[in-house]
Amino acid sequence: MLDRNGIAQRIAQELQNGWYVNLGIGIPTLVANYIPEGISVEFQSENGLLGMGPFPYEGEEDADLINAGKQTVTMLPGGSIFDSSLSFAMIRGQHVQLTVLGAMEVADNGDIANWKIPGKMVKGMGGAMDLVASADNIIVAMSHTNRKGESKLLRQCTLPLTGVGCVKKIVTNMAVLDVTDQGFKLLERAPGVSVEDIKNATEGRLIVEGDIPEMRL
Amino acid sequence: MLDRNGIAQRIAQELQNGWYVNLGIGIPTLVANYIPEGISVEFQSENGLLGMGPFPYEGEEDADLINAGKQTVTMLPGGSIFDSSLSFAMIRGQHVQLTVLGAMEVADNGDIANWKIPGKMVKGMGGAMDLVASADNIIVAMSHTNRKGESKLLRQCTLPLTGVGCVKKIVTNMAVLDVTDQGFKLLERAPGVSVEDIKNATEGRLIVEGDIPEMRL
Amino acid sequence: MNKVVANAREAIAGIEDNMTLMVGGFGLCGIPENAISALVELGASGLTCISNNAGVDDFGLGLLLQKKQIKKMISSYVGENAEFERQMLSGELEVDLIPQGSLAERCRAGGAGVPAFFTPAGYGTEVAEGKEVRYFNGKPHILENALHADFALVKAWKGDRFGNLVFKGTARNFNPVMAMAGKITVVEVEELVEPEALDPNHIHLPGVFVQRIFQGSNYEKRIEQRTVRSRD
Amino acid sequence: MNKVVANAREAIAGIEDNMTLMVGGFGLCGIPENAISALVELGASGLTCISNNAGVDDFGLGLLLQKKQIKKMISSYVGENAEFERQMLSGELEVDLIPQGSLAERCRAGGAGVPAFFTPAGYGTEVAEGKEVRYFNGKPHILENALHADFALVKAWKGDRFGNLVFKGTARNFNPVMAMAGKITVVEVEELVEPEALDPNHIHLPGVFVQRIFQGSNYEKRIEQRTVRSRD
Numbered sequence: 001m002l003d004r005n006g007i008a009q010r011i012a013q014e015l016q017n018g019w020y021v022n023l024g025i026g027i028p029t030l031v032a033n034y035i036p037e038g039i040s041v042e043f044q045s046e047n048g049l050l051g052m053g054p055f056p057y058e059g060e061e062d063a064d065l066i067n068a069g070k071q072t073v074t075m076l077p078g079g080s081i082f083d084s085s086l087s088f089a090m091i092r093g094q095h096v097q098l099t100v101l102g103a104m105e106v107a108d109n110g111d112i113a114n115w116k117i118p119g120k121m122v123k124g125m126g127g128a129m130d131l132v133a134s135a136d137n138i139i140v141a142m143s144h145t146n147r148k149g150e151s152k153l154l155r156q157c158t159l160p161l162t163g164v165g166c167v168k169k170i171v172t173n174m175a176v177l178d179v180t181d182q183g184f185k186l187l188e189r190a191p192g193v194s195v196e197d198i199k200n201a202t203e204g205r206l207i208v209e210g211d212i213p214e215m216r217l
Numbered sequence: 218m219l220d221r222n223g224i225a226q227r228i229a230q231e232l233q234n235g236w237y238v239n240l241g242i243g244i245p246t247l248v249a250n251y252i253p254e255g256i257s258v259e260f261q262s263e264n265g266l267l268g269m270g271p272f273p274y275e276g277e278e279d280a281d282l283i284n285a286g287k288q289t290v291t292m293l294p295g296g297s298i299f300d301s302s303l304s305f306a307m308i309r310g311q312h313v314q315l316t317v318l319g320a321m322e323v324a325d326n327g328d329i330a331n332w333k334i335p336g337k338m339v340k341g342m343g344g345a346m347d348l349v350a351s352a353d354n355i356i357v358a359m360s361h362t363n364r365k366g367e368s369k370l371l372r373q374c375t376l377p378l379t380g381v382g383c384v385k386k387i388v389t390n391m392a393v394l395d396v397t398d399q400g401f402k403l404l405e406r407a408p409g410v411s412v413e414d415i416k417n418a419t420e421g422r423l424i425v426e427g428d429i430p431e432m433r434l
Numbered sequence: 435m436n437k438v439v440a441n442a443r444e445a446i447a448g449i450e451d452n453m454t455l456m457v458g459g460f461g462l463c464g465i466p467e468n469a470i471s472a473l474v475e476l477g478a479s480g481l482t483c484i485s486n487n488a489g490v491d492d493f494g495l496g497l498l499l500q501k502k503q504i505k506k507m508i509s510s511y512v513g514e515n516a517e518f519e520r521q522m523l524s525g526e527l528e529v530d531l532i533p534q535g536s537l538a539e540r541c542r543a544g545g546a547g548v549p550a551f552f553t554p555a556g557y558g559t560e561v562a563e564g565k566e567v568r569y570f571n572g573k574p575h576i577l578e579n580a581l582h583a584d585f586a587l588v589k590a591w592k593g594d595r596f597g598n599l600v601f602k603g604t605a606r607n608f609n610p611v612m613a614m615a616g617k618i619t620v621v622e623v624e625e626l627v628e629p630e631a632l633d634p635n636h637i638h639l640p641g642v643f644v645q646r647i648f649q650g651s652n653y654e655k656r657i658e659q660r661t662v663r664s665r666d
Numbered sequence: 667m668n669k670v671v672a673n674a675r676e677a678i679a680g681i682e683d684n685m686t687l688m689v690g691g692f693g694l695c696g697i698p699e700n701a702i703s704a705l706v707e708l709g710a711s712g713l714t715c716i717s718n719n720a721g722v723d724d725f726g727l728g729l730l731l732q733k734k735q736i737k738k739m740i741s742s743y744v745g746e747n748a749e750f751e752r753q754m755l756s757g758e759l760e761v762d763l764i765p766q767g768s769l770a771e772r773c774r775a776g777g778a779g780v781p782a783f784f785t786p787a788g789y790g791t792e793v794a795e796g797k798e799v800r801y802f803n804g805k806p807h808i809l810e811n812a813l814h815a816d817f818a819l820v821k822a823w824k825g826d827r828f829g830n831l832v833f834k835g836t837a838r839n840f841n842p843v844m845a846m847a848g849k850i851t852v853v854e855v856e857e858l859v860e861p862e863a864l865d866p867n868h869i870h871l872p873g874v875f876v877q878r879i880f881q882g883s884n885y886e887k888r889i890e891q892r893t894v895r896s897r898d
C-alpha cells in the first residue's frame with residue numbers, strides 16, 4: 001500500500017519534459033516534490049500563476065503571491081502572472097498538458113465526483129469543473145476506498161458529478177489504472193498489494209489482463 | 218456650406234468632458250484638431266491604443282506606434298497600449314462613449330453603408346462593423362450628397378450595409394440631423410444653406426419643425 | 435481626465451440596497467479592503483455579491499456577512515467562515531456556485547460586450563441544468579451568459595488619475611475582469627501615482643474601464659494559509 | 667524548459683501545403699518579418715492566412731502573394747497592394763472579410779477553448795449570412811465560431827526561452843491572441859533575453875502558449891503611412 005507521498009511519487013513518473021501541469025489541493029500538491037531528474041515542468045496555479053516554486057522561507061511570505069490553495073508560494077525564473085480569465089483560457093484551451101486532482105468517486109466511464117456531498121456543507125467546485133472538462137490528460141490521485149472501506153472506483157458515481165467521461169488515469173494507494181471504454185484497466189499494483197486485493201476494493205468494471213507488475217518507485 | 222474642417226469642428230462641439238472617443242479615417246480624424254477648451258477627452262485607436270496624441274515631429278516617427286489608419290502617431294500622458302481583443306472589448310462593451318465615422322449612405326432608420334461597393338474592389342470593413350454595432354453614440358461625418366449630386370441621406374441604403382439602425386446623428390457639409398423613429402430630424406443648417414437646399418439634397422424622410430437655426434462654429 | 439475621489443466613502447457613493455456588486459480578489463488576496471469597510475459603514479443591504487470567494491469570518495466579505503448585508507453570493511468556492519455556513523444552511527443566504535473559469539470568463543464577457551459563450555465546463559453536472567447544450571467538434575458545451583454589476587469594487591497596486599491600473603503578483607486574479615464588467619468601477623490602489631510614472635506598455639488594465647479611483651490606506655493584506663519551508 | 671530554435675527556417679519547419687496560418691501584425695506594424703521570409707524560401711503553397719491585413723506589394727504577406735503561396739485570406743481589411751487585387755479579381759485568391767473585432771475575439775476564443783460566442787458586430791449585414799441570430803436584452807447578436815491555426819507566426823519585442831513575451835507599442839495588436847490560437851506558435855523576437863530580464867508581473871503573454879522562439883534579425887519595420895507634423 002502506498003501512503004500519500006507514495007501516490008504523489010508514482011504520479012510524478014508520468015510527467016514529461018516540457019509539460020505544464022496543474023496540481024490540485026491535497027495529494028496532488030505533493031507531486032511537485034518528486035519531479036524526476038532531467039525533466040523540466042512548469043506548474044500552473046489557476047489563480048493566475050505559472051512557474052510556481054516551493055513555499056517561501058519563513059519571513060519571506062508575500063501576501064500578494066499565493067497559490068490556488070491560498071498558500072503562500074514563490075515563483076521560479078521564467079514564471080509569469082496573469083488574470084483569472086487568461087488563466088482559464090490556458091486551461092480551457094488545453095495549453096496545460098496535465099491536471100492532477102483528488103476525487104471522492106470515479107466511475108469506470110471516466111465520470112468524476114469531487115465537489116459536493118448532498119446534505120453536507122458545500123464549499124464549491126472552484127476551478128475543478130473547468131479543469132476536468134477541458135484537460136486532455138487528467139490523473140486522479142486518491143485512496144482506493146473511503147473511510148468506511150467502500151470502493152471509490154465505481155460502476156457509476158453516486159455523488160453529484162464534477163465532470164463526465166474525463167478521467168484518463170487513476171493512481172491510488174493500491175494501484176495504477178487507466179480508464180478505458182471497457183472500464184478500469186489495471187496497470188500496476190502497489191507494493192504488497194495483490195490483484196485480488198484490488199479486485200475486492202474495486203466496485204466498477206475491472207480489466208485484468210496478463211501479469212500485473214508491481215509499481216517501481 | 219461647410220468644408221471638411223468645418224464638419225469636424227461642428228462635431229467637436231458634441232464632445233463631452235471625460236469621454237473616450239474613436240475617430241474613423243478621413244473627416245473624423247480632423248475632429249481631434251477642434252476639441253473645445255475645458256473639455257478633456259481621450260482618443261481610442263482600435264489597433265490597440267488609448268490616449269493617442271498628435272502626429273510625431275519629423276524624425277520622431279516610431280514604426281511601433283501607429284493608429285488604425287496606419288499613420289505614425291504619438292501618445293499622451295495617461296495613455297495605454299493593449300492587444301486587439303481588449304481593444305474591441307472596450308468597443309463592444311460600450312466603454313467608448315462616441316464613435317465618429319464616415320459613410321457612403323445613411324438611411325432614415327439609422328442604417329449605414331460605408332464599406333463596400335458591389336463590382337468595385339472591396340478592401341474590407343476593418344473595425345467599422347464592430348464600432349457601429351456596439352457604440353451607443355455614433356455620429357456620421359460626411360458630405361450631404363455624392364459626387365454626382367445624389368443624396369447620401371436615403372429612405373433606404375442601396376449599398377451593402379455596415380450596420381442596422383445604429384446611426385444617431387449626422388453632420389454633413391449642409392446640416393446637423395438626428396436620426397429619429399420618424400426619419401432625419403433637421404437640427405441645424407450650415408452657414409449659407411437654406412432649409413429648402415437641405416430638403417432638396419435629402420432623399421430620406423426629413424422632419425423640419427419650427428425655425429432651424431444656423432450652426433455656430 | 436481625473437477620476438480620483440477623496441476616499442472609500444466617496445468612491446462607493448451610490449451603492450444602494452439590492453444592487454449587484456462584483457468584488458475582486460482570490461481568497462483574501464487582492465481584495466478591496468477599504469471599499470468593503472466603507473460598505474459596512476454605509477450599510478446597504480440585500481446585496482448580490484459576485485466574488486470568487488466570500489472571505490473569512492472577520493475579514494473580507496465576511497464583514498458584510500456579519501452585518502447581514504448580503505442576500506446572495508455568486509462564487510466558485512465559499513464557506514471558509516462559520517457565519518457564512520450558518521446563513522447558508524438556515525436559508526438566509528442564497529448561494530450560486532459556478533465554476534471558477536466560467537466565473538472569470540462571464541465577467542470578462544460582461545465587460546467585453548459578449549452576451550453569451552459556449553464552454554465545456556460543467557457539462558453533465560448540475561451547473562448545466564437549464565442551460566443550452568451544443569456539440570462542437572464532437573464535444574459537448576454549455577451556453578453561459580455574461581455577468582454584469584452595478585458596481586465593481588476592485589483593488590490594484592498602482593493607478594493614476596486616468597484610472598490606468600497595475601496589479602501585483604496573484605493579487606491580480608479577478609480584479610481586471612471585474613473592473614471591465616462594472617457599470618461603475620471603483621478602484622482602490624496602494625499607490626496613486628502620476629500618469630508619467632506608469633509605462634503605457636505595461637498597464638494591466640486601461641483606465642477606460644474605471645470610473646472612480648482612490649488611494650487606499652491601512653492595508654492589512656491578511657494571509658489565509660501562511661505556508662513556509664524550513665531553512666535546512 | 668527551452669523553446670529556442672536557431673533561426674526562422676527551423677522555427678517554421680513543418681509548415682506544409684494547404685495549412686492554415688495565423689500571422690500577427692496590423693498593417694506592417696508588428697509583423698513576423700523573419701518567419702515570412704523563411705516561408706517564402708520554404709515555398710509551401712495553398713495556404714490559408716488569417717491576418718488582419720495582407721501586407722503591401724513588396725513586404726509582409728505581399729511577399730507570399732507574389733509567390734502565389736496563399737490560397738485564401740481571412741482578414742478585416744486588405745488590398746493595399748496591386749497583386750492582391752489582381753489575384754482577388756481574377757478569382758485566384760479567395761478572400762473572407764470579417765469584422766476586425768470579431769477576428770480578434772475569434773482568435774482569442776480559439777486559444778481560450780471557447781468554441782463560439784455571440785457578438786452584435788455584423789448583424790443585418792452580409793457577415794451575418796448563414797449565422798445564428800439571437801437577441802439578448804432586445805439587441806440582435808450573431809454567433810461567431812472560434813478560429814484555429816496549424817501555425818501561428820508571431821512577432822514580439824522581447825522574449826525568453828520559456829516563450830514569455832513582451833510586445834512594444836501598437837506592434838502588440840493581434841500577436842498575443844494569435845499566439846494563443848496556434849497549434850504550433852512560432853515567435854520571433856527582437857531581443858531574446860534571459861528569463862531573469864523579464865518582470866513576471868509584466869509579461870504580456872505567458873510562454874505556455876508558445877512552442878518555438880527565435881532571435882529575429884534585420885528588422886526593416888517599414889512604416890506604411892509616415893505622417894508627421896511640422897515643428898512650427
